[in-house]
Amino acid sequence: MVKRLGCWLLLALCVPGSLAAQSREEAAEGLIKAYLRDQSVPGVAIAVSENGEIVYSAAFGYSDLEMSVPVTSSTVFKTASVLKPMTATAVMILALDDALDLDEPIQTYCPAYAEKRWPVTPRALIAHAAGVRPSVFADIFNREHYASVAEALARFVDDSLVAQPGTRIEYSNAGYTLLACAIEGASGVSYDAYMRDHVFGPAGMTLTRRDNPFEVIPERARGYMVRTEQNTEQWQGLWQPRHLSETVIGVPFNADPVDPTWAPGAGGYLTTPVDLVHFASALMNGQLVSADYAASIAEPYRLSNGESVPRSLGWILGDFDGHTVFFNMGSDWNGSSALWVLPADAFAIAVSTNKGFEQPSELIEALATIWRGTP
Numbered sequence: 001m002v003k004r005l006g007c008w009l010l011l012a013l014c015v016p017g018s019l020a021a022q023s024r025e026e027a028a029e030g031l032i033k034a035y036l037r038d039q040s041v042p043g044v045a046i047a048v049s050e051n052g053e054i055v056y057s058a059a060f061g062y063s064d065l066e067m068s069v070p071v072t073s074s075t076v077f078k079t080a081s082v083l084k085p086m087t088a089t090a091v092m093i094l095a096l097d098d099a100l101d102l103d104e105p106i107q108t109y110c111p112a113y114a115e116k117r118w119p120v121t122p123r124a125l126i127a128h129a130a131g132v133r134p135s136v137f138a139d140i141f142n143r144e145h146y147a148s149v150a151e152a153l154a155r156f157v158d159d160s161l162v163a164q165p166g167t168r169i170e171y172s173n174a175g176y177t178l179l180a181c182a183i184e185g186a187s188g189v190s191y192d193a194y195m196r197d198h199v200f201g202p203a204g205m206t207l208t209r210r211d212n213p214f215e216v217i218p219e220r221a222r223g224y225m226v227r228t229e230q231n232t233e234q235w236q237g238l239w240q241p242r243h244l245s246e247t248v249i250g251v252p253f254n255a256d257p258v259d260p261t262w263a264p265g266a267g268g269y270l271t272t273p274v275d276l277v278h279f280a281s282a283l284m285n286g287q288l289v290s291a292d293y294a295a296s297i298a299e300p301y302r303l304s305n306g307e308s309v310p311r312s313l314g315w316i317l318g319d320f321d322g323h324t325v326f327f328n329m330g331s332d333w334n335g336s337s338a339l340w341v342l343p344a345d346a347f348a349i350a351v352s353t354n355k356g357f358e359q360p361s362e363l364i365e366a367l368a369t370i371w372r373g374t375p
């Protein structure tokens with residue numbers, strides 16, 4: 001890992017003496033500037049919260065390279081899959097209000113989804129264990145516009161399951177579109193309206209909104225991709241002839257115009273790192289659901305054979321210095337976001353960039369090390 005990532009990412013460990021003399025903010029700034037340079041990332045924003053308060057928020061680089069527009073704290077980036085914990089939270093709100101049962105067949109709330117060989121439940125969908133259509137690279141280049149959850153659902157409503165629910169993990173954006181449909185059926189309002197009124201609004205997420213390629217959205221970051229020798233080899237089949245002939249290794253290029261509306265519930269929203277840590281804080285302090293909810297996130301999903309997997313309520317579970325962390329990272333062709341939460345310390349970090357497939361997981365862990373100490 002050290003050879004691949006270099007000292008820029010392990011700054012907190014490579015130069016421990018200098019960290020004692022620097023403030024955390026100075027250390028973070030040095031790390032992020034090196035990240036922008038070494039990973040050819042056009043722009044990035046970061047936010048850190050402790051005990052529900054924003055303790056650090058910063059923006060670096062450019063939201064639009066051609067117009068030299070700098071990133072600011074109000075630049076909105078792609079949520080990508082970081083939307084999934086928010087969708088899962090909405091499902092839990094409905095469950096706690098007795099409007100939805102996690103173990104009922106999904107057709108109870110989403111009757112448009114055809115009956116399958118085995119029952120599909122919200123609980124299994126949240127953990128990507130329902131056997132619903134797996135995500136594929138082809139979805140990335142979607143150019144069809146889906147104006148509603150129902151339209152997006154029609155893409156796969158008649159598909160067969162690829163596995164019996166509960167037997168294995170199959171990462172599925174389609175599964176979260178099913179959850180969005182269930183939210184509409186259980187609440188009686190649109191997915192967008194329910195998220196606005198029951199998740200984004202109560203959490204103080206003032207800039208989070210649905211992404212729409214036809215709408216003029218203030219301060220939306222423009223999306224870029226960077227081809228490297230490594231990912232050119234690794235992503236054979238993803239790169240198309242036009243990418244290989246028209247781009248230069250290591251230089252950002254304008255990402256293809258795509259339509260993000262194909263997977264409501266799984267992605268297709270815009271947000272800021274400040275809004276993301278507000279969401280994390282609202283979960284930890286009981287603003288959205290009972291305080292027991294944060295504790296329940298730490299419970300891994302159990303497959304039918306008894307094996308536990310590090311997924312819970314839309315999150316991936318990990319460990320930091322002996323404490324459970326929950327996080328989610330998301331990338332699409334036009335941008336990336338990551339949210340990292342340490343409930344034991346009421347601490348959260350979020351990072352967003354406008355570089356496609358730049359899941360900033362290693363950066364966010366290095367930043368956590370700056371704030372919380374050596375993991």
